[in-house]
Amino acid sequence: QLLLQESGPALVKPSETLSLTCTVSGGSISGSSYYWGWIRQPPGKGLEWIGNIHYSGTTRQSPSLQSRVTISVDTSKNQFSLRLTSVTAADTAVYFCARDDISSGWPLDYWGQGTLVTVSS
Amino acid sequence: QTVVTQEPSLTVSPGGTVTLTCASSSGAVTSSSFSNWFQQKPGQAPRALIYSTTNKHTWTPARFSGSLLGGKAALTVSGVQPEDEADYYCLLHYGGARVFGGGTKLTVL
Numbered sequence: 001q002l003l004l005q006e007s008g009p010a011l012v013k014p015s016e017t018l019s020l021t022c023t024v025s026g027g028s029i030s031g032s033s034y035y036w037g038w039i040r041q042p043p044g045k046g047l048e049w050i051g052n053i054h055y056s057g058t059t060r061q062s063p064s065l066q067s068r069v070t071i072s073v074d075t076s077k078n079q080f081s082l083r084l085t086s087v088t089a090a091d092t093a094v095y096f097c098a099r100d101d102i103s104s105g106w107p108l109d110y111w112g113q114g115t116l117v118t119v120s121s
Numbered sequence: 122q123t124v125v126t127q128e129p130s131l132t133v134s135p136g137g138t139v140t141l142t143c144a145s146s147s148g149a150v151t152s153s154s155f156s157n158w159f160q161q162k163p164g165q166a167p168r169a170l171i172y173s174t175t176n177k178h179t180w181t182p183a184r185f186s187g188s189l190l191g192g193k194a195a196l197t198v199s200g201v202q203p204e205d206e207a208d209y210y211c212l213l214h215y216g217g218a219r220v221f222g223g224g225t226k227l228t229v230l
Binding site: 037046048052060096106107108111114 | 157159169176217218
């Protein structure tokens with residue numbers, strides 16, 4: 001069974017960089033049709049799509065976050081990562097990683113449990 | 122940026138039928154939008170229910186179905202169960218980028 005697990009600091013100071021990693025187990029991150037994505041949810045609010053990456057390095061980001069977001073992949077570790085620069089309190093959220101699959105119509109079917117990141121001094 | 126709009130809240134009686142919709146500010150939702158629907162209960166990660174407009178995952182209960190309705194994506198729940206009370210989110214595809222709707226809080230009462 002495919003499992004995704006987010007990891008990273010739970011607390012980040014304003015203006016600094018948020019860095020998270022998603023570790024994939026039970027399957028390869030290098031599947032040709034898979035895209036690996038990040039989604040976030042501020043406390044008490046809705047979901048926001050951040051972006052995704054293919055193992056080849058092709059990425060897509062939300063236009064509203066594009067200038068601050070970098071998504072990268074490390075196939076040797078079966079991991080992909082999120083960096084969000086110049087964070088503010090508005091970036092406080094539960095961050096989820098998830099798998100998408102272009103060959104089966106973009107199901108976004110497997111999700112990590114999420115990790116809460118708080119931006120505060 | 123495209124805005125995706127859902128009903129903020131809906132209430133349905135147990136055993137009833139309810140339809141949630143998902144509209145795009147950039148025009149009609151079509152099959153090319155590859156609409157997804159997710160269910161989220163408090164404290165849990167979202168669970169995928171529908172993808173590519175109409176397709177169910179192996180774990181999706183038969184009472185959930187997806188469609189296009191009047192230029193919108195739609196999720197219909199037939200024979201609603203108490204455990205269906207949750208937040209529901211749609212997700213639309215825009216040339217590689219994705220946008221979530223604001224979510225619908227479904228109350229079963």
